[in-house]
Amino acid sequence: MNSSSNKKFKKFLKLLGVLETGSSHNLHYYSFFDSMSNSLEIIELIYDDHGRAVDYYIRDVNQAFAKVFNKSKEALIGQKISSLVEVLEDQYLALYAAVNVTGASTSFKRYGAQFDEYYFVTVWKIAENRIGVSFTIVPKSNTTEVALENKLEAEKLKVYTTINDLNRANVQLALQNKEKDKRADELILANKEKDKLAKEFAIVKELKQFIETSNTPVFGINALGFVNEWNQASEKITGYKKEEVFGKDWITLIPLKCEKNAVQIIQFALNGKQTSSFEFLTRSKENKEIILLVNSSTRRDSKGNITGMLAVGQDITELVGYRNTLELKVEERTLKLNQALEKQKELNALKTSFVSTASHEFRTPLSAINFAAGSLKKYWNKMESPIIEKKLHKIEDQVLHMTRLLDDILLVGQTTAGKLKNNPIPMHLGEFIEEIIEEVYLSHNKSHQITLIDTEGLKNSFISIDEKLGRNVFTNLISNAIKYSPNCEKISVEFSSEKNDTIITVTDFGIGISPSELETIFTPFSRGQNVALIQGTGLGLTIVKEAIEIMKASITVKSSFKNGTSFIVKIRKENAENV
Known part of the structure; x- marks a missing residue:
């Protein structure tokens, strides 16, 4: 009726x-x-x-x-x-x-x-x-x-x-x-x-037709909260036909989390207050959430009595989705920018530390070279051959030290720039490690006894490893073991295995690493407080860590302060099978 x-x-x-x-x-x-x-x-x-x-x-x-x-x-x-x-x-x-x-x-x-x-x-x-x-x-x-x-x-x-x-x-x-x-x-x-x-x-008929055919959703609620107006645009957006919602409590069309806002809107209208540009959440017949930008006004009868609310909305679901996506992208970009800034700060700190450390490390051998060369130049005619030879060896040693330092710095730069690639090949385990042991043994003037332990008979097996990266890893580990064991002349390299890994452990019995410094030993230019008098740049273990990650291997460290340190390298066996 x-x-x-x-x-x-x-x-x-x-x-x-x-x-x-x-x-x-x-x-x-x-x-x-x-x-x-x-x-x-x-x-x-x-x-x-x-x-x-x-x-x-x-x-x-x-x-x-x-x-x-x-x-x-x-x-x-x-x-x-x-x-x-x-x-x-x-x-x-x-x-x-x-x-x-x-x-x-x-x-x-x-x-x-x-x-x-x-x-x-x-x-x-x-x-x-x-x-x-x-x-x-x-x-x-x-x-x-x-x-x-x-x-x-x-x-x-x-x-x-x-x-x-x-x-x-x-x-x-x-x-x-x-x-x-x-x-x-x-x-x-x-x-x-x-x-x-x-x-x-x-x-009235014209206005009714205007409301009914409007391309924006128009709906009305009476004083008791029941729907009594529902135009074609409302049907199209929500999927509910007019006869499905007429006389229905409109709260049933609202998601539970938004009921408070829905009640607030109609309370405003029943108190004679209008709302404009109010983001309002409802849901479709398929239970899909719809976001409307709503303007509501009070409905009155011919005597001015308030009888309900009339609301005109605009579907902004897609717009809000774009807005949320944009906000998410802004947050992601901001996060990336902050991360880049933090990375830049770290790089700046590393550069500062590099300049300081490199200057110190280069100054020491250059001073030694300069002193030896000056002595030769000044006393050449007065020096005996053994003394001259000793001075020349000193110059050669310091040049070799500077060369290794430059190599370390270049290698760190390459790993940071992502220029180092992993090119694994099958390598005979015993021959590969014994050759490195021999090189380090001779370069350190045979100062320490390096023992190879192979209780499982793995020397004749093969591992899949990048030869250059692997050589850097084990050269650094064995050299460090000698360098930081000034009062102990014994070093060990041990082969062992697990189900999926070949394990190579380098152990010294030297000064060890304090527990507070274990977390930073792979950080560039990081050096322990107990190594102040031992020559080094703090780049060796950084190179080891980067090379290990590039080879998709793993490294762990165990240390007892003043009682020695063990570095355990695990190389996947399956890599040898897949090469």
Whole structure:
């Protein structure tokens, strides 16, 4: 039933109050009421001590209503509704009570379980605690809304025609010939009013069409929170048809996490406040979240009473997705930039440390070379051959030390720049390690005994290793073992194996590494506090670590301060099989 039909019923049923006068022409109204196809009832609400509607008396019904219960009108009038139905539904009573309090009529769609029918229900206030209720069965077939509107318009025309006819008859009976001129004037005024109403109806119809066909979602909520407006754009965005949401509590369309915002919006509207550009989250029929940018306004009746809320939204789901993606990218770029800045700070610190360390390390051998060369130049003719040879050996040793230092620096630069590649080849384990041991043994003037331990007989096996990188790793480890064992002349290199790895362990019995320094031993230019008098750059273990990672091997360290250190290198066996 549309709003125009509501007004007719409301006007008509208010007139029923005059029936008590017994006037004969009023019987026409009652006859019309009784013959209506809609099921109509006039009720008187019953309240409990807390002012809550709990039941109602039936004060009058028409034949259509009596037929639903298969009883006579006389058997229904004066009865409590609770005595006639199996279940008294609280939502009906709440709606009736709300209409009685606010005076605002309402319409909604409900399923009547007792009669297995869907009803379109219209409720309005006739007088204090007198409520008019109309029930229209919603056809189960897919009757279009246009057909329903046409039917209601025809019913409206029929009611208006009947009322006008009765009014004219009453005026003629009351005034007869003496009131002819007055009736003519009233007819003119009525025609003017009719024209005015027709214009207003045309405007309302146009506005309704405008809202219905708008490409932005428009939806309305009444004072009780039930949906009473839902245009085509709302259907398209959410997937819910108008008939699916009409009369439904709109909170059921809102994700649980956003119910608070939803309640806040309608509270603002019911308090006469508007909201603009409010990001509002709802969900579609497929349970997909939809973000709307909503502007809401208060709905009022002709008397200015607040009856609900009208909201106009814009679907910004995709826009918000772009915004969130952009924010995420900005965060990622910012993180990368911060990481790059931190890396740059580390590089700057390394450069500073390099300049300081390299200057010191180059100054020492250059001073030795300069001193030896100066002595030779000044005392060449006075020096004996053994002394000259010793000075020349000193120069050669210092040049070799500077060459190794430069090699270390270049190698660190290559690994940092990612220029070193892993090119593994099958290498005979015993021959490869024994050759390195021999080179280190001779370069350190045979100062330490280097023992090769092979309890598992792995010397004749093969490992897959990059020869250049592997040589750097074990040359540095064995050299360090000698360098940091000044008071112990024994070094060991041990072969062992696990299921997936060949293990090479280099052990010394020297000064060891303190527990607090174990975490930084692979950091460039990092040197222990107990090695101040031992020549070195702090790059050797950095080179070892980088080479190990490039070869996809692993290295661990065990050390006891002042009692020696072991470096354990594990090389994957499967690498030898895959080369």
